[in-house]
Amino acid sequence: MMKKAYIETYGCQMNVNDTEVIFAILEKAGYGRTESMEEADLVMANTCSIRDNAEQRIWGRLDVFARQKKARPGTLVGIVGCMAERLKDKLLDTGKVDLVVGPDAYRRLPELLEAITPDSPQMDVLLSREETYADITPVRTDRNGLSAFISIMRGCNNVCSYCVVPYTRGAERSRDPHSIVREACDVFQRGYREVTLLGQNVDSYLWKSAEETVDFAELLKRVAAISPLLRVRFQTSHPKDISDKVIETIASIPNICKHIHLPVQSGSTRMLDLMRRKYSREWYLERVAKIRSTMPECGITTDVIAGFCTETEEDHRQTLSLFEKVGFYWAFMFAYSDRPGTLANRTMKDDVPPEVKNRRLQEIIELQNRKSLEEYRKMIGKTVTVLVEGPSKRNPAELCGRASNNMMCVFPAGNLKKGDYTDVTVTDCTSATLICK
């Protein structure tokens, strides 16, 4: 009989995608997928290390998994992903884990599983310079069958001083563009209408072979050429690398969505230097101006960190004023979390007291809530094309779907069904939804 694997996924979209790759690899080892931990032979968490609280959650889950193992002897427990890579044998030392596998070692899962005995847990945390899982067709775990995420590169070559990703995911490498286009084609033929190309820094995507050199702009063109009915999204862009060529490519091709997630991290150039982001406040604002002048309808969203090492009230005011100026319609906002092994951890002092970090974060959140509403209000009266996703959560008589700029819209159902495109006119809004007719 086929065994069953249950996987919980934490952290970023790339981890969601990796879980789908893991299911594909496990299938070959005779494991089907289950959504119930109680019936699983293998229970795993695909983990995240980005902030301390991400890891704290996993420690809590490990206790739950340990109880399940007691209740169902023979159940194997695995920790994979970024926290596996960062903590390695520290996880094995808990005695609660049979398997520890880092992000570049998933191909070895079958043989590692095979080798596990009660006395010999297995671990592989080697990072690779080549692994992109290009040839593995992910087992899609989304339920809507409309929107697929496709990994176009792995790792990161930047050394933002606060960030663990370069240590947990290793060096940057780009995936063969032909395998990306093939995967996008395949999901389109299976009814999907949207693909999101994933990488820590998509603007530095670069594929070189004897025949060709493919950069991110060229990759966007190739994926968009699959069909005008296939929407193309991408994340994450890096302010230091997003080029005029990429911006102009997005502008010139209708089915490339007009949404750029452009993490700023701080509005103060002094902070950006300490963070090693390699751009200034002025550079960031210039990139935003370029995007806005090329595509006035483009939505811009961001990430920001409050209370990084040595941040002063003046630095913080610079972040607030940048948020005021740009008008993001959405932002992920975080309090700085010191991560072992990063440059900041080794060379700087985490000297902003927690209450100050949280107060500054709160000020950013309040400002952003106001700006979100402002940005959504600007849409009233406009007509946008939405891709119908399905019934709206609040009111099942209505449908929901996203505009090209990624804002969520709700509108009357009419004769529309999932996967249709329709034009709607915005009549009202909240700070997170456009209400349309």
Ligand code: SAH
């Ligand atoms: N590659 C992307 C983001 C990856 S991590 C980029 O370069 O923008 C996602 C977000 O987590 C980051 O944008 C940052 O805002 C946040 N983050 C990363 N490390 C953090 C830390 N140590 N403390 C708080 N937030 C952090």
Ligand code: SF4
């Ligand atoms: Fe981390 Fe910076 Fe790389 Fe983003 S670009 S993953 S923040 S090191």
Ligand code: F3S
């Ligand atoms: Fe977390 Fe790793 Fe993603 S640290 S944010 S799961 S790359």
